[in-house]
Amino acid sequence: MSDKWIPPSQQRRGLDLAALGVPPGRYVHPDVTDFLVAPGGSREGATRIDAYLRHEADLDNLQPAEVEFVRRHFLKCAEEQRQKCIAHFESKVPRRYSSARPTAIASAWAQSVVTNPDDTRSLLIVGPTGTGKTHYAYAVLRAIAETGRTTGWAAYTAADLYAALRPRTGRDSEATFETIADTDVLFVDDLGAAKLTEWTEEVTYRLINHRYEQCRPGIFTSNVPPTQLRDALGERIASRLTEMCERVALKGDDRRKGMAA
Ligand SMILES: Nc1ncnc2c1ncn2[C@@H]1O[C@H](COP(=O)(O)OP(=O)(O)OP(=O)(O)O)[C@@H](O)[C@H]1O
Ligand SMILES: [Mg+2]
Known part of the structure; x- marks a missing residue:
């Protein structure tokens, strides 16, 4: 075990957005309860998504509908961020x-x-x-x-x-x-x-x-x-x-x- 102390703020890992096919960025996480009413949604699926977002489980642990839910959410965030960048450019x-x-x-x-x-x-x-x-x-x-x-x-x-x-x-x-x-x-x-x-x-x-x-x-x-x-x-x-x-x-x-x- 390393004896080097790492401040908690530097211990946080980001999600592997590339594995989801999502452009890099700092996006808010989805509300997992939305998965209950999403296509293929279930309470167990919402729990698995929650574990994934908390880094307690890998992406492989999710069912295809759960991966799709997460992917769609982050793609929407990425598109919103892109529109913001374009709007900023157009204002300048x-x-x-x-x-x-x-x-x-x-x-x-x-x-x-x-x-x-x-x-x-x-x-x-x-x-x-x-x-x-x-x-x-x-x-x-x-x-x-x-x-x-x-x-x-x-x-x-x-x-x-x-x-x-x-x-x-x-x-x-x-x-x-x-x-x-x-x-x-x-x-x-x-x-x-x-x-x-x-x-x-x-x-x-x-x-x-x-x-x-x-x-x-x-x-x-x-x-x-x-x-x-x-x-x-x-x-x-x-x-x-x-x-x-x-x-x-x-x-x-x-x-x-x-x-x-
Ligand atoms: N690819 C292009 N398509 C349409 N319009 C263009 C294109 N390139 C330049 N223009 C237009 O041609 C005009 C001259 O372009 P611009 O001002 O970029 O030239 P410049 O090389 O920077 O000139 P200068 O050396 O005087 O600064 C502008 O009205 C610009 O909008
Ligand atoms: Mg010029």
């Missing part, structure tokens, strides 16, 4: 990009982010003006919401990011920096759009370097052609972005021209 996405829908590649990236964030490379979406970089990035954030996993995200244009981080009397810009730097998924739009100053280079470097060191996934967009990234962002930032990002190159004409009345 700028109106122009609310119709952005993920491609299969964007959905695969999102799945990787929620299951394996430390091993998922960031995205650097590049392309000329109006080719759809911001649209693509929001579609990726929607894909994360559609997984139903509660992954935090924040979106800033580089200009708004600098405005949020600029030291001001009465505001703790270092605390703001830490909150932004530690966001699960950080989207920074239009990197390199503004002329670099010593201060913006330092802030961008600290932010990118923090995400780089912590292996945290992000989404970055830039109009700057790859060959000019070093000049536009500085050597240290460009070098880290190159290593930590998958590049998504968008081509074509400025879509805004086609939309002009």
